[in-house]
Amino acid sequence: MSKAAKALFVSQPAISKSIRNLETDLGVLLFVRHAKGVTLTKEGQLLYDHVATAFRQIHEGEKLLHQLRDRSFGAIRIGISNTLCKYYFMPFLNRFHQVYPKLKIEIVNRTSLETMKLLEEGFLDCAIISDIKSEQTLEYIELMKIQDIFVSRQRPPKEVIPLKDLEKYPMLLLERNNATRDHLERFLEQHHVVLNVDIEISSMEFLVEFAKIGLGVASVIGNFVAEEIHDKKIYEWPVIPGIPQRSIGLLFDKKRGISIACNTFIEFMKTDNGI
Structure with missing residues (x-):
């Protein structure tokens, strides 16, 4: 005692x-x-x-x-599309892992629209998406601007192509119900342009490859094909009017509460992007 x-x-x-x-x-x-x-x-x-x-x-x-x-334990569930994961997120993920090797990351690959729904339902800690609707109530941090362009194996027939002229060419587009495709469709509808779509697919990586072998004119995100254009594997087809810019952003729901691990990830992304 x-x-x-x-x-x-x-x-x-x-x-x-x-x-x-x-x-x-x-x-x-x-x-x-x-x-x-x-x-x-x-x-x-x-x-x-x-x-x-x-x-x-x-x-x-x-x-x-x-x-x-102490950031020596924890897990983050991130939603992201295949396109953004390959072309944007992988280099960042490598840098994050070097600084926080003990934090586990689970990546859920869905389209931006599906990712947003999963986040709203609480299945994700945060998401990286390529489009944001104005009525969206989730917290959104813009990370970078992106520009949709048209590319082909052939050189453009003119220095600047009237948008309406694209109706004459076989087009390669991402499948419907995709944020990139929806952005393009809204733009085309505003200008009364109906494209001749030969191939629809879920992967932008394959769109680029199809354009390289001459299957048609592909709609892609210009930021992600700069190397192929520089190496003249494909050529940009500048159009007038041009497709409006949009952004890649980090999306999360502050009202649900953010874990220490997720907050660490968010702050690292902001710093890495100079925000």
Whole structure:
């Protein structure tokens, strides 16, 4: 009993009183008192086993919270499209992993529209999307501007091509219900242009490859094909009027609460993009 009093920085009578109060509350005898101290009764041992387990779990919980605070433990579930994952996110992910190697990242590949829905339903911590609707209520941080362009293996027939002229060429587009395709369709509709679509596919990577082998004129994100254009593997077809710029952004729901790991990721992305 004296050891317990010393460890808890209280007097021995105070501990004895606390034990008596606990025994009274529980209606059982917890300790057998003798000349050399006290030993647990069977009921006392039963209570001790359960309490010891609870204290171990509390200790483990505190330990995990310290690890979360120190960024040595944690997980982030990020939604992103295949296109943005390949062309934009992979270099960033490498830099983030070098700084925070203990933080686990789960990547959920969906279109931007599907990703937004998953975020609203609470299945994701955050998302990187290539389009944002004005009525969107989620928190949005713009990371960079992107420009949609048209490309082909052939050189453009004119220095600047009237948008309407594209109706004469076989077109390669991303499939419908995709943020990039929706952005293009809204633009074309405004200018009363109906394209002759030969191929629709879910992957921008394949659109670029199809354009390289001469299957048609592809609608792609110019920021992601700068190297192919520089190496003359494909040529940009400038059109007038040009497609409006849009942005890539980081999307999250502040109202649901943000974990330490997710907040670390958000702040790292902002710093990495000079925000």
